[in-house]
Amino acid sequence: xxxFRSAAGLIxxxxxxxxxxxxxxxxxxxxxxxxxxxxxxxxxxxxxxRIYAPKASEVAITGDWITHGRAKAGPLEKxxxxxxxxxxxxxxxxxxxxxxxxxxxxxxxxxxxxxxxGVTSLSNMFEVPGDDAAYEETRPVPHGEVRIVWxxxxxxxxxxxxxxxxxxxxxxxxxxxxxxxxxxxxxDDDSGWSTIGRAGFILDxxxxxxxxxxxxxxxxxxxxxxxxxxxxxxxxRFADELLKNVIPxxxxxxxxxxxxxxxxxxxLSMGGAQTLxxxxxxxDKFAYAGVWSMGVGRESTAGFEQDNAAFLDNASKTNKxxxxxxxxVGENDALVGESAKNLDQLLxxxxxxxxxxxxxxxxxxxxxxxxxxxxxxxxxR
Amino acid sequence: xxxFRSAAGLIxxxxxxxxxxxxxxxxxxxxxxxxxxxxxxxxxxxxxxRIYAPKASEVAITGDWITHGRAKAGPLEKxxxxxxxxxxxxxxxxxxxxxxxxxxxxxxxxxxxxxxxGVTSLSNMFEVPGDDAAYEETRPVPHGEVRIVWxxxxxxxxxxxxxxxxxxxxxxxxxxxxxxxxxxxxxDDDSGWSTIGRAGFILDxxxxxxxxxxxxxxxxxxxxxxxxxxxxxxxxRFADELLKNVIPxxxxxxxxxxxxxxxxxxxLSMGGAQTLxxxxxxxDKFAYAGVWSMGVGRESTAGFEQDNAAFLDNASKTNKxxxxxxxxVGENDALVGESAKNLDQLLxxxxxxxxxxxxxxxxxxxxxxxxxxxxxxxxxR
Numbered sequence: 001x002x003x004f005r006s007a008a009g010l011i012x013x014x015x016x017x018x019x020x021x022x023x024x025x026x027x028x029x030x031x032x033x034x035x036x037x038x039x040x041x042x043x044x045x046x047x048x049x050r051i052y053a054p055k056a057s058e059v060a061i062t063g064d065w066i067t068h069g070r071a072k073a074g075p076l077e078k079x080x081x082x083x084x085x086x087x088x089x090x091x092x093x094x095x096x097x098x099x100x101x102x103x104x105x106x107x108x109x110x111x112x113x114x115x116x117x118g119v120t121s122l123s124n125m126f127e128v129p130g131d132d133a134a135y136e137e138t139r140p141v142p143h144g145e146v147r148i149v150w151x152x153x154x155x156x157x158x159x160x161x162x163x164x165x166x167x168x169x170x171x172x173x174x175x176x177x178x179x180x181x182x183x184x185x186x187x188d189d190d191s192g193w194s195t196i197g198r199a200g201f202i203l204d205x206x207x208x209x210x211x212x213x214x215x216x217x218x219x220x221x222x223x224x225x226x227x228x229x230x231x232x233x234x235x236x237r238f239a240d241e242l243l244k245n246v247i248p249x250x251x252x253x254x255x256x257x258x259x260x261x262x263x264x265x266x267x268l269s270m271g272g273a274q275t276l277x278x279x280x281x282x283x284d285k286f287a288y289a290g291v292w293s294m295g296v297g298r299e300s301t302a303g304f305e306q307d308n309a310a311f312l313d314n315a316s317k318t319n320k321x322x323x324x325x326x327x328x329v330g331e332n333d334a335l336v337g338e339s340a341k342n343l344d345q346l347l348x349x350x351x352x353x354x355x356x357x358x359x360x361x362x363x364x365x366x367x368x369x370x371x372x373x374x375x376x377x378x379x380x381r
Numbered sequence: 382x383x384x385f386r387s388a389a390g391l392i393x394x395x396x397x398x399x400x401x402x403x404x405x406x407x408x409x410x411x412x413x414x415x416x417x418x419x420x421x422x423x424x425x426x427x428x429x430x431r432i433y434a435p436k437a438s439e440v441a442i443t444g445d446w447i448t449h450g451r452a453k454a455g456p457l458e459k460x461x462x463x464x465x466x467x468x469x470x471x472x473x474x475x476x477x478x479x480x481x482x483x484x485x486x487x488x489x490x491x492x493x494x495x496x497x498x499g500v501t502s503l504s505n506m507f508e509v510p511g512d513d514a515a516y517e518e519t520r521p522v523p524h525g526e527v528r529i530v531w532x533x534x535x536x537x538x539x540x541x542x543x544x545x546x547x548x549x550x551x552x553x554x555x556x557x558x559x560x561x562x563x564x565x566x567x568x569d570d571d572s573g574w575s576t577i578g579r580a581g582f583i584l585d586x587x588x589x590x591x592x593x594x595x596x597x598x599x600x601x602x603x604x605x606x607x608x609x610x611x612x613x614x615x616x617x618r619f620a621d622e623l624l625k626n627v628i629p630x631x632x633x634x635x636x637x638x639x640x641x642x643x644x645x646x647x648x649l650s651m652g653g654a655q656t657l658x659x660x661x662x663x664x665d666k667f668a669y670a671g672v673w674s675m676g677v678g679r680e681s682t683a684g685f686e687q688d689n690a691a692f693l694d695n696a697s698k699t700n701k702x703x704x705x706x707x708x709x710v711g712e713n714d715a716l717v718g719e720s721a722k723n724l725d726q727l728l729x730x731x732x733x734x735x736x737x738x739x740x741x742x743x744x745x746x747x748x749x750x751x752x753x754x755x756x757x758x759x760x761x762r
Contacts, residue, residue: 055484103436143531150524
């Protein structure tokens with residue numbers, strides 16, 4: 001992974017040019033923290049995590065590889081110099097996220113400035129490089145741009161942001177492109193798919209290998225402003241935001257092919273729920289859909305059937321219009337595993353063509369990056 | 382500030398669609414942390430910071446308003462429920478950054494996911510809204526795009542990223558634009574000017590008020606890969622990277638006016654040092670320069686004079702070519718204040734026309750955003 005978002009990339013300010021003697025005199029007693037490295041990815045793909053906390057009585061680590069079932073983690077052990085550490089793995093080559101808990105306080109790794117922001121899901125990132133991660137790495141291939149775009153939302157009466165991936169060649173060319181609307185999960189925002197989600201890099205690598213059609217990927221902010229009016233209201237607000245603001249903005253400002261055969265949608269978790277909300281009543285707008293790590297609970301199946309009768313009860317029409325309907329969930333997803341299976345069974349019972357993939361792992365970005373990689377290859381064919 | 386990067390924007394996953402009963406059963410004992418809010422900006426512009434750390438014996442806060450001299454901060458006080466808190470201010474309306482220290486361990490605010498990433502300068506952000514901050518706020522005006530761009534660096538033999546601001550109207554128009562190369566400080570990366578630096582928003586607001594010429598702003602990554610060869614080598618690498626990779630990439634891929642009258646450069650701290658390295662031998666490429674919170678130490682003045690004799694000893698030529706040379710430093714900048722004054726004196730002694738602004742405050746983004754706001758108005762006139 002050839003970037004330099006780590007502490008090792010720092011050039012000390014004082015050494016750039018000669019600085020005043022006063023600044024250079026600011027010496028202090030060194031601590032083990034000064035030279036501490038964390039995380040350290042070892043040649044055998046084990047990873048050592050360290051944190052300097054001499055007064056702490058308990059330090060633990062949480063990470064998405066644990067939810068995924070790839071490795072476990074006990075408490076860190078304290079050395080005499082106040083440094084707590086643990087070595088885990090070996091890890092499958094991939095990108096991972098983690099945070100510490102120091103005496104019960106959630107603490108990012110002070111030695112690792114590579115972070116994944118989010119509404120509530122802030123955590124550190126690291127990469128274990130290797131062949132398994134090649135599909136999502138920053139490789140020497142042509143790269144598209146990820147653009148941070150602010151627009152005035154008429155439905156929410158505020159400025160909102162979205163991230164927009166334009167493929168290599170967009171800037172210098174004149175071609176028009178299909179558009180894939182890619183939705184994040186709860187606790188996240190429109191940056192998630194471009195940090196831990198690696199969406200731009202996954203598309204860059206697919207395009208370099210000619211495994212996907214060139215496309216624009218639009219990643220809106222799916223987290224609505226707070227409301228007491230309940231989840232159905234919030235899901236409706238997102239649908240309005242997407243259909244009345246995001247899509248019109250994109251189709252006005254980018255070179256897109258604006259018809260249903262050239263629009264796709266997919267989302268993970270909350271974004272999967274939003275996809276299930278938008279899709280059935282908007283088959284005139286989307287020919288491709290993905291629902292990842294989300295489903296419909298058994299207790300709300302009747303309501304879902306009732307709300308979406310036109311979609312579910314006209315299988316021949318739905319099947320003709322929906323070119324790809326791609327569902328996936330991790331086999332260890334305690335949160336939505338049963339709901340996802342229930343949705344698969346409902347669609348099967350209704351005769352709605354779809355793919356349902358039960359993969360390894362849990363409710364994690366480890367899976368969602370792979371789902372994007374697999375799904376994007378099927379679009380706009 | 383109308384965005385929703387705070388915890389308040391979260392829609393609970395479980396409430397989106399009906400989830401399996403198993404997930405809903407995952408109850409646990411509530412703690413004060415569950416409903417804790419931090420930071421809380423009060424109506425009188427005081428701000429309360431809180432962190433749940435029942436086992437800690439000492440919690441402190443550091444923030445850039447302290448360095449700037451706007452408010453002080455003692456240790457937080459612990460309540461019986463394990464929540465530490467402190468109320469500071471009132472604050473001048475502005476954007477601020479901070480972090481906690483919990484028993485000596487640097488800890489981001491677990492309740493505030495709005496963060497400023499960086500190579501080593503990770504911290505939380507918050508805004509105190511108000512008229513003084515209007516110039517940098519996300520306002521309902523036309524917005525440009527901030528693009529994350531990856532390119533192959535021939536000088537560093539790796540993929541590198543830069544952030545590129547394109548002004549409102551760039552995407553839909555055909556005009557060519559001048560380019561401003563804007564450099565960050567040590568410990569930071571190319572994202573800094575677009576997070577805590579607010580560069581895109583500052584430009585958007587200036588353009589909406591017709592106080593600046595439409596321009597592209599290129600924010601490269603100034604942090605070089607680690608090297609044992611010393612600071613002069615690293616500064617030379619950055620100059621190579623800028624001149625041989627960044628500028629050619631920009632001029633190939635964007636609609637720019639590629640001549641000296643339409644190129645500007647400026648940088649803060651390390652970026653100011655990089656500007657001082659690049660500018661004197663490249664007056665054929667830049668007609669505007671800014672050096673912010675950086676200078677030349679007295680002990681290295683002779684070397685600086687020797688290295689830049691052609692620039693310093695031909696004042697009439699330099700003054701004819703350099704349309705704006707804009708230096709600024711905070712009056713409380715202990716790190717580089719004396720160096721900046723020394724540079725001002727050297728330039729004055731040599732007859733090199735320049736502006737030197739000694740502002741309030743210290744070595745902080747509070748100043749750098751204002752410097753950008755003031756300097757950008759002078760460019761390309």
